[in-house]
Amino acid sequence: MKFTCSTKDIASAVGAASKVVNAHTTVPILSNVLLSADEGNIRVRATDLELTLEQSFPAEIAEAGAVTVPARLFSGYLGNLPAGLLELTGSPSRASVKAERSNYDFHALPADEYPPLPTAQKGQSFAIPAKRFREGVAATIFAASNEEARGAVLMGTLLELDGDTITMVATDGYRLARWTSTLERGIEGTAKFIVPSRALNEAARNLGTAELVEVTALGAQANQLQFTAGTTSIVVRLVDGQYPNYGQVIPAKFDRRVVVNTQGLIGGLRRAELVAGDRASMVKLEVANQTLMITAKSDVTGNAYEELEVEQTGEDLAIAFNARYLVEILNHVDSPQTVLEFLGPLSPAAIRPLETGDGGEQLYVLMPLRQ
Structure with a gap:
């Protein structure tokens, strides 16, 4: 692969993706971000298998293809580049970068080893103004538990839908936060999803500057949610379990x-x-x-x-x-x-x-x- 792009665009996309990468992963390929060049766009993807983030930005593509590079290392390098243009040439084992008068080579891993995007049948979907979505997440997720010993359910945030109304709830057993608002586009009937609070925070941080966030349930069992806004997509694996009856509290x-x-x-x-x-x-x-x-x-x-x-x-x-x-x-x-x-x-x-x-x-x- 070979492409030329703005240093600002690639630094922003790789920086966001690197935050998804689990620094303690024992799977080498998951320490990398995937860069794919095709049809005038670069797609940057990162995953920890529970949360997958993909962003795209325009570039001049000389040769389509894909490469994976170490996320933290590459993000740190890009973050220290001045504004300008960057040329990247990728192969299964190496990514070579030219920017102004500097040349860098980064060790790479084969792109075909990178986990594919989650593919599943689409189910219910709804839409919420991005600003409202960000406010709701900020107003609730702090109350979720951060102790694994208390279980994945309490480390998640409940999204409860009823027609055109959304309620977000988080609790650690000592305190409870509830936020209720109106959707831009609702659903028929009701639905409940327990989203890992960390993943919800990433979604709010990466999608909150758009106008509208589209949310779609994926899979026959609706065990994943896809959050989409503009050129950014985040797929989250939901928590399997029963959320406490918070109304009793x-x-x-x-x-x-x-x-x-x-x-x-x-x-x-x-x-x-x-x-x-x-x-x-x-x-x-x-x-x-x-x-x-x-x-x-x-x-x-x-x-x-x-x-x-x-x-x-x-x-x-x-x-x-x-x-x-x-x-x-x-x-x-x-x-x-x-x-x-x-x-x-x-x-x-x-x-x-x-x-x-x-x-x-x-x-x-x-x-x-x-x-």
């Missing part, structure tokens, strides 16, 4: 409500957490007389006390939380003011924005700590 009603300045609460919690210092980062919230008091105690560091004016509805309350978890939730609340709703000191609390924009509807649930 959300109390049907609350008897106490607090409206508080979001940034003021974040600041108070961060300072108190420094004093709490232990693994649970336990801080105590007390609500009385339209005032929210944040306290933390430690035999090692001392005591913390913060006070915020709030709008209080219902009886007084004292409840304890993991400050780090609460701050992380508040960092995703898209509103200057936050609503906290309680049922009691040992019941899950709900956190939501006071003002909702034209995007999605956010709801967070956090389990309290025993004092």
Whole structure:
């Protein structure tokens, strides 16, 4: 193969693909990215067999063909090139690159050994504005578990479809994030998909700048999802399992409500957490007389006390939380003011924005700590 292209185009595509590559893979070919030249375009593909990303960009093709090159090495090289043109010549064992007055040879592996693109029958499909998709992913995936011991299901994010409504849910058993919005194009009936949160993050990062994201279920068992926008396609292998009935975690009603300045609460919690210092980062919230008091105690560091004016509805309350978890939730609340709703000191609390924009509807649930 032989082609000439913009250094900016190839650096962007290879850089995105290299992030998919598993640095600890024991299969040598999976450490490489595949470059295919055909019909005026270069397609760059990377896979870890669970997630496959492919991007394309225009190039001047002198000789069609394909080559695989080490992902991290090639991405690092391209990222340090100045803007201009690059000429690449590929063979089964070598990729030779010329850019301005520099020449580099990279060891390659045969392109025909690279895993093919997943091919399967297409099933249900839907479309969502890319900006809304990115917002939904950001609002939820942080709450998914990152511990393999808790299982692949909790490391995934649930995509729940009902007509033209989409709900994304993530939980690690201690906190829960739910985001609901409207699809650009919905489906008939209902569907549920558990997507690995890492893969969903890659999809949002690589597709979020487009206008619309098309999502299609693949396979007779709908065990893969394909996300497509513009010249980028991502195919994800879904998690096989039953997602927890998250609706049971959300109390049907609350008897106490607090409206508080979001940034003021974040600041108070961060300072108190420094004093709490232990693994649970336990801080105590007390609500009385339209005032929210944040306290933390430690035999090692001392005591913390913060006070915020709030709008209080219902009886007084004292409840304890993991400050780090609460701050992380508040960092995703898209509103200057936050609503906290309680049922009691040992019941899950709900956190939501006071003002909702034209995007999605956010709801967070956090389990309290025993004092």
